[in-house]
Amino acid sequence: MTSVNGSFIKNGTTTASGIFAPSVTPPASSPPSSPLTSPQVGGINPPAIHGSFSSTITAESDFTASSLSTRSATWAATSTAACRFCSGLSLDALASRAGYLHAYSRSSLVRSAQTCRLCSLLFRKDRSRRSAQLRLSLARENGQTCLRVEHVGGKHRISLSLYTLEGNPATARGITVKRELSHTASPQSFDTAATWIEACAANHNCNKNLPLMQDSMPSRLIDVEAFDNSSNVRLVDNDGSCCKYITLSYCWGKTRTFTTTSRSLRLRKRQISFSALPRTFQDAISIARRLRVRWIWIDAICIIQDDRRDWERESAKMGAVYSMAYLTIAADAGVDCNSGCFNDSSTTQEADFAPLELTSGVFIWDPSRRMRPPEIDGSPLAQRGWVCQERILSPRILHYTRTQLFWECREELQAEDGLRPWVEAETVCGLARNLYGDGDQDNLLHIWYTKVVAQSYSGRRLTLPDDKLAAISGLARAFHRHFDCAYVAGLWLRDLDYGLSWRRRGPATRLAQYRAPSFSWAAIDGVVEWPARSVSALKVEDVWVDLEGEDAHGRVRACWIRVTGQVRRARVVARKRISAGGWDVVWELRSLTDAWLGTAFMDEEEEGSEVECLVLSEKQALILGDGQREGEFVRRGVAEIAGYEGKFTDDGEGMRTVTIF
Numbered sequence: 001m002t003s004v005n006g007s008f009i010k011n012g013t014t015t016a017s018g019i020f021a022p023s024v025t026p027p028a029s030s031p032p033s034s035p036l037t038s039p040q041v042g043g044i045n046p047p048a049i050h051g052s053f054s055s056t057i058t059a060e061s062d063f064t065a066s067s068l069s070t071r072s073a074t075w076a077a078t079s080t081a082a083c084r085f086c087s088g089l090s091l092d093a094l095a096s097r098a099g100y101l102h103a104y105s106r107s108s109l110v111r112s113a114q115t116c117r118l119c120s121l122l123f124r125k126d127r128s129r130r131s132a133q134l135r136l137s138l139a140r141e142n143g144q145t146c147l148r149v150e151h152v153g154g155k156h157r158i159s160l161s162l163y164t165l166e167g168n169p170a171t172a173r174g175i176t177v178k179r180e181l182s183h184t185a186s187p188q189s190f191d192t193a194a195t196w197i198e199a200c201a202a203n204h205n206c207n208k209n210l211p212l213m214q215d216s217m218p219s220r221l222i223d224v225e226a227f228d229n230s231s232n233v234r235l236v237d238n239d240g241s242c243c244k245y246i247t248l249s250y251c252w253g254k255t256r257t258f259t260t261t262s263r264s265l266r267l268r269k270r271q272i273s274f275s276a277l278p279r280t281f282q283d284a285i286s287i288a289r290r291l292r293v294r295w296i297w298i299d300a301i302c303i304i305q306d307d308r309r310d311w312e313r314e315s316a317k318m319g320a321v322y323s324m325a326y327l328t329i330a331a332d333a334g335v336d337c338n339s340g341c342f343n344d345s346s347t348t349q350e351a352d353f354a355p356l357e358l359t360s361g362v363f364i365w366d367p368s369r370r371m372r373p374p375e376i377d378g379s380p381l382a383q384r385g386w387v388c389q390e391r392i393l394s395p396r397i398l399h400y401t402r403t404q405l406f407w408e409c410r411e412e413l414q415a416e417d418g419l420r421p422w423v424e425a426e427t428v429c430g431l432a433r434n435l436y437g438d439g440d441q442d443n444l445l446h447i448w449y450t451k452v453v454a455q456s457y458s459g460r461r462l463t464l465p466d467d468k469l470a471a472i473s474g475l476a477r478a479f480h481r482h483f484d485c486a487y488v489a490g491l492w493l494r495d496l497d498y499g500l501s502w503r504r505r506g507p508a509t510r511l512a513q514y515r516a517p518s519f520s521w522a523a524i525d526g527v528v529e530w531p532a533r534s535v536s537a538l539k540v541e542d543v544w545v546d547l548e549g550e551d552a553h554g555r556v557r558a559c560w561i562r563v564t565g566q567v568r569r570a571r572v573v574a575r576k577r578i579s580a581g582g583w584d585v586v587w588e589l590r591s592l593t594d595a596w597l598g599t600a601f602m603d604e605e606e607e608g609s610e611v612e613c614l615v616l617s618e619k620q621a622l623i624l625g626d627g628q629r630e631g632e633f634v635r636r637g638v639a640e641i642a643g644y645e646g647k648f649t650d651d652g653e654g655m656r657t658v659t660i661f
Helices: 046-053 065-078 091-095 106-112 117-125 169-173 187-203 265-270 279-290 308-316 318-323 387-393 428-436 441-457 470-480 493-499
Strands: 134-141 144-151 157-164 220-223 234-237 245-249 295-297 327-331 356-359 362-365 396-400 405-409 413-415 539-547 556-579 582-590 596-602 610-615 620-626 632-641 655-660
Touching: 091 134, 091 169, 106 117, 117 157, 117 356, 187 396, 187 405, 234 265, 245 279, 245 318, 245 387, 279 295, 279 327, 308 318, 308 470, 318 387, 318 470, 327 387, 387 428, 387 441, 387 470, 428 441, 441 470, 441 493, 493 539, 556 596, 556 632, 582 632, 596 620, 610 632, 620 655
Parallel strands: 245 295, 245 327, 327 396, 632 655
Antiparallel strands: 134 144, 144 157, 157 362, 220 234, 220 295, 356 362, 396 405, 405 413, 539 556, 556 582, 556 610, 556 655, 582 596, 596 632, 610 620, 620 632
């Protein structure tokens, strides 16, 4: 057992101190646009448009966003002509100093959106609801030429990406060229992958690894060049010389078809038949060979699966294994280890990627779709719990998806078709930048709870439910280098009051078998979330953790915390209310005299009863039920409270010290 302010806590006690459309060309009568001419408005002089629409504009309420969205599929299939607003669009007009004046008002845009694809797209993307004329122009953002849409006389603007095909004169204006896709096992795809890797190695700092991970190299690796005249491979002990290796991130599937056990270990070190390996393993080895990397790490083979001690030792440093890897191969589309990495040639085109032709072979597409590519974030691999830390910690990832290759490193996200995705702080690249930088503790704590646990991890599936903490222990270890506090079953002691305020978002279940203390988000299966922060009202007195193995961030046998705060007896009452889906049940927190105290969020669906309420902060309270012994409690939920001063003291109840298991 170490000090609460130390790095770890172990056994004992311590005290705390878009859409295809025909090409649109400007009408012959439209004058050419230049910086010295008036801006074009659909090929018609502005006064004529205003006059012709003044008596026929339909109220915006006649065409709501929902009605537009439900009709969009029909319009996409039947609309073949540009409207009067869009008929004069040209690159010259967009590139002019004045830009291209579009719809005169939001109501006119709504009207035109019924039959015009571009107007429909602009309506859906413009969420400002401001009724003003739109100006369209070309602009440079993030190193790309894009279509900027802004309100005349206003500050609101949106940006849409543009692309063209090889040979189009529009490339002279800096518009991105979209490459044709091929089978991901093709020479072209391997050339693209090699180019990405070389550019990253030469220009990025993605090899920067955490100091605490330098001594956590994998104990075993697979030598893919073990035999000169055979495709067979073998398992080797890593003496530290195998520093450049590839890792594989994949779905095991329902059955484990090829593993290393205590009995087969000696055979694996002698030789592994390539033909006996599952297809995903074969493809990953082939990729390593094509990229001229000799060693690859695959968990099923490199960890002795029936040796509990070996599994605990190797899984404890699994985060480091991915962090230290030269490259990670992600088999995103595979549902099991027999699915393979490479896509089928019939799936190289993105069925749901529907760009809109702006003019003369120049297409518009929405870059927000690539901020979280569905081929990655919506893939079978993304549903797997262990993959959360594998993806965030890997310095470089080559994603083999159902449509194409994607490249993800700590500095950028690229697509094989050449259309660059936009990267924001909430994406994996953004998380990695924060984690491997010198971020402040408060920001990283917020990222841990809201971005990592809530958004990226809690909703994922695990083959073994007991792995809830183990599957994220490598990531917790990486975060821990930034914190001067202890890690307690998924929570951090530095802001324990906030960590305790989690609540489920949707259905959740608590396992009958012990996996984590009741106060930890890891105790339930289901998506969780955290509320906004508020001023703490809790004092941590004592913490005790009994770890199951050697991993200080992994599985726990038992754990409790002792805290001091305002406590009062209350009742949880179930109330029915009408919602969009019919009747819904909400819980209210009420005093024993039936005074309203706040809204309760129970960890599981249960009947209302008397509970103890522990104030965590100005706006949050922990709902506790009786434990096994007197004075011991277990968490049952949380409550949103407002103005707790008085509400929690008017019955003469005040500060108490409680122990929560």
